[in-house]
Amino acid sequence: xxxxxxxxxxxxxxxxxxxxxxxxxxxxxxxxxxxxxxxxxxxxxxxxxxxxxxxxxxxxxxxxxxxxxxxxxxxxxxxxxxxxxxxxxxxxxxxxxxxxxxxxxxxxxxxxxxxxxxxxxxxxxxxxxxxxxxxxxxxxxxxxxxxxxxxxxxxxxxxxxxxxxxxxxxxxxxxxxxxxxxxxxxxxxxxxxxxxxxxxxxxxxxxxxxxxxxxxxxxxxxxxxxxxxxxxxxxxxxxxxxxxxxxxxxxxxxxxxxxxxxxxxxxxxxxxxxxxx
Amino acid sequence: xxxxxxxxxxxxxxxxxxxxxxxxxxxxxxxxxxxxxxxxxxxxxxxxxxxxxxxxxxxxxxxxxxxxxxxxxxxxxxxxxxxxxxxxxxxxxxxxxxxxxxxxxxxxxxxxxxxxxxxxxxxxxxxxxxxxxxxxxxxxxxxxxxxxxxxxxxxxxxxxxxxxxxxxxxxxxxxxxxxxxxxxxxxxxxxxxxxxxxxxxxxxxxxxxxxxxxxxxxxxxxxxxxxxxxxxxxxxxxxxxxxxxxxxxxxxxxxxxxxxxxxxxxxxxxxxxxxxxxxxxxxxxxxxxxxxxxxxxxxxxxxxxxxxxxxxxxxxxxxxxxxxxxxxxxxxxxxxxxxxxxxxxxxxxxxxxxxxxxxxxxxxxxxxxxxxxxxx
Numbered sequence: 001x002x003x004x005x006x007x008x009x010x011x012x013x014x015x016x017x018x019x020x021x022x023x024x025x026x027x028x029x030x031x032x033x034x035x036x037x038x039x040x041x042x043x044x045x046x047x048x049x050x051x052x053x054x055x056x057x058x059x060x061x062x063x064x065x066x067x068x069x070x071x072x073x074x075x076x077x078x079x080x081x082x083x084x085x086x087x088x089x090x091x092x093x094x095x096x097x098x099x100x101x102x103x104x105x106x107x108x109x110x111x112x113x114x115x116x117x118x119x120x121x122x123x124x125x126x127x128x129x130x131x132x133x134x135x136x137x138x139x140x141x142x143x144x145x146x147x148x149x150x151x152x153x154x155x156x157x158x159x160x161x162x163x164x165x166x167x168x169x170x171x172x173x174x175x176x177x178x179x180x181x182x183x184x185x186x187x188x189x190x191x192x193x194x195x196x197x198x199x200x201x202x203x204x205x206x207x208x209x210x211x212x213x214x215x216x217x218x219x220x221x222x223x224x225x226x227x228x229x230x231x232x233x234x235x236x237x238x239x240x241x242x243x244x245x246x247x248x249x250x251x252x253x254x255x256x257x258x259x260x261x262x263x264x265x266x267x268x269x270x271x272x273x274x275x276x277x
Numbered sequence: 278x279x280x281x282x283x284x285x286x287x288x289x290x291x292x293x294x295x296x297x298x299x300x301x302x303x304x305x306x307x308x309x310x311x312x313x314x315x316x317x318x319x320x321x322x323x324x325x326x327x328x329x330x331x332x333x334x335x336x337x338x339x340x341x342x343x344x345x346x347x348x349x350x351x352x353x354x355x356x357x358x359x360x361x362x363x364x365x366x367x368x369x370x371x372x373x374x375x376x377x378x379x380x381x382x383x384x385x386x387x388x389x390x391x392x393x394x395x396x397x398x399x400x401x402x403x404x405x406x407x408x409x410x411x412x413x414x415x416x417x418x419x420x421x422x423x424x425x426x427x428x429x430x431x432x433x434x435x436x437x438x439x440x441x442x443x444x445x446x447x448x449x450x451x452x453x454x455x456x457x458x459x460x461x462x463x464x465x466x467x468x469x470x471x472x473x474x475x476x477x478x479x480x481x482x483x484x485x486x487x488x489x490x491x492x493x494x495x496x497x498x499x500x501x502x503x504x505x506x507x508x509x510x511x512x513x514x515x516x517x518x519x520x521x522x523x524x525x526x527x528x529x530x531x532x533x534x535x536x537x538x539x540x541x542x543x544x545x546x547x548x549x550x551x552x553x554x555x556x557x558x559x560x561x562x563x564x565x566x567x568x569x570x571x572x573x574x575x576x577x578x579x580x581x582x583x584x585x586x587x588x589x590x591x592x593x594x595x596x597x598x599x600x601x602x603x604x605x606x607x608x609x610x611x612x613x614x615x616x617x618x619x620x621x622x623x624x625x626x627x628x629x630x631x632x633x634x635x636x637x638x639x640x641x642x643x644x645x646x647x648x649x650x651x652x653x
Contacts, residue, residue, distance in 0.1 A: 018327070018604065018607070022323075022327045022603075022611055023610075023611070023615055025326060025327040026611045026614055027615065029597075030597055033597075034496050037496040037497065
């Protein structure tokens with residue numbers, strides 16, 4: 001009799017100990033799946049280059065907001081310890097907010113770019129948790145493009161998130177090196193890990209040309225080296241060379257061609273095409 | 278004497294049963310290691326998910342390698358024991374020959390130290406290979422011929438290994454797209470024969486296009502009554518007819534416990550997380566003609582009950598993905614996000630399966646008792 005009682009007790013404890021957490025876990029996971037399913041937000045992340053602050057894209061975003069229906073603008077700076085300082089907020093029902101992720105330590109150099117990729121991951125994960133999006137696009141200026149590439153190769157969980165489009169503006173994939181044969185450690189690392197880049201990603205690499213060989217700071221050949229990373233791995237890789245006015249390295253984000261590219265390929269078109277009279 | 282009992286009493290089957298009985302400790306360790314790995318350690322294991330467990334990254338790799346090695350060495354030992362039982366002459370050479378043949382045939386000769394086919398499926402190879410090898414050495418004319426057989430076996434093993442590698446690259450079951458209604462019996466038949474089944478244990482049914490469409494509809498609408506595909510393997514087979522793995526092994530374990538008044542803990546543990554192999558081999562069900570009837574009947578009856586309940590709108594369909602190692606009675610309950618009538622239906626299916634297995638298990642036990650008396 002005692003034995004039966006003990007057995008019954010063990011059985012009940014097991015049943016409750018498994019059944020209750022399982023029930024709760026199922027409820028929360030279904031609820032999370034619902035929220036993500038309903039969320040139609042696809043933010044655009046913007047990452048500035050070295051020596052630039054979170055205000056680097058002010059001109060670009062205000063130009064975009066003037067020329068389109070306009071979206072919220074959030075700026076985040078990640079401190080060296082990985083804490084986030086946020087300014088601005090996302091309007092409810094805004095489907096494509098701009099989110100700038102800048103770094104308190106914005107120094108140049110491969111070791112620091114790797115650290116920035118880690119910091120970007122912290123900011124990205126926090127935003128994804130807060131706003132429950134699973135698709136997004138990104139724009140990186142100069143080293144910002146390198147940060148995004150490293151983020152894709154080393155941090156992003158492709159089963160959870162999809163980066164749809166990425167535009168890099170004057171990103172030096174071979175740093176300051178102007179000879180393609182001399183590959184820097186960073187380029188070698190990026191090429192070695194290229195298989196981890198998402199295969200359904202579309203990449204635009206915009207280069208500026210001031211004097212046929214560089215945009216004043218970044219050599220054209222260094223931007224061109226991006227092909228060794230993206231070509232034959234991502235779905236589309238297009239390199240665009242801009243010349244004329246505003247083709248200097250630091251002017252690339254404000255260049256009207258860049259703005260047109262973003263309008264055309266990144267923003268969801270929510271206006272109907274106008275009927276011809 | 279009917280032909281069924283004749284087949285039962287053949288030396289080959291008896292030597293297989295003897296080998297499996299002798300090797301039961303290894304079998305239990307292999308199965309329990311696999312069960313713990315797939316349900317507790319692996320990231321999408323049931324217990325890892327519900328208790329939010331986190332393990333060091335090397336642990337799942339270590340345990341899955343250990344599982345493969347254990348199942349593989351089990352297959353080697355079965356082959357060795359079987360030839361030792363079946364053969365009469367040159368026993369040492371026969372054992373060495375069959376072991377090296379197995380090791381080479383399951384290896385990938387294009388890579389160093391890689392045994393991709395070593396695992397549960399190698400057991401079948403052991404059963405197929407052992408009798409002819411034993412026969413071969415029995416009929417060797419002299420020592421010289423026995424040595425030639427040994428070298429021949431080694432070379433043949435290499436050829437089979439390379440051929441298997443080639444075949445594995447070009448062949449799979451995936452070309453065979455059976456309608457849902459046929460998948461279940463075909464899968465049962467393959468498992469009973471000891472062949473690699475159509476639906477691997479712990480198949481994730483959430484991956485099919487129908488399941489994705491169902492999930493989408495369920496997430497978009499508050500009620501589960503409007504989902505597009507109501508009768509699929511994901512809504513009927515996985516939650517109701519696969520309790521404890523192929524052939525409703527959990528029901529068999531429970532029937533055994535009822536008949537023997539003693540619970541076989543390793544079998545219960547592995548069947549709870551839907552891994553059927555230990556129960557299939559230790560009962561044994563594989564190649565046992567008498568178990569063929571309940572083995573087919575129990576899953577089919579469960580599918581019938583589940584389909585009827587769905588058809589009568591007594592319960593919503595299972596749409597939410599749950600880990601494949603979810604304990605069988607909870608599968609439908611969780612997959613409907615906590616619907617009590619689904620739980621009742623799955624308990625009903627389990628009870629029906631136990632009732633189907635019960636008389637057959639009783640027969641087996643009585644026979645075993647009679648055998649034990651004869652031996653005494």
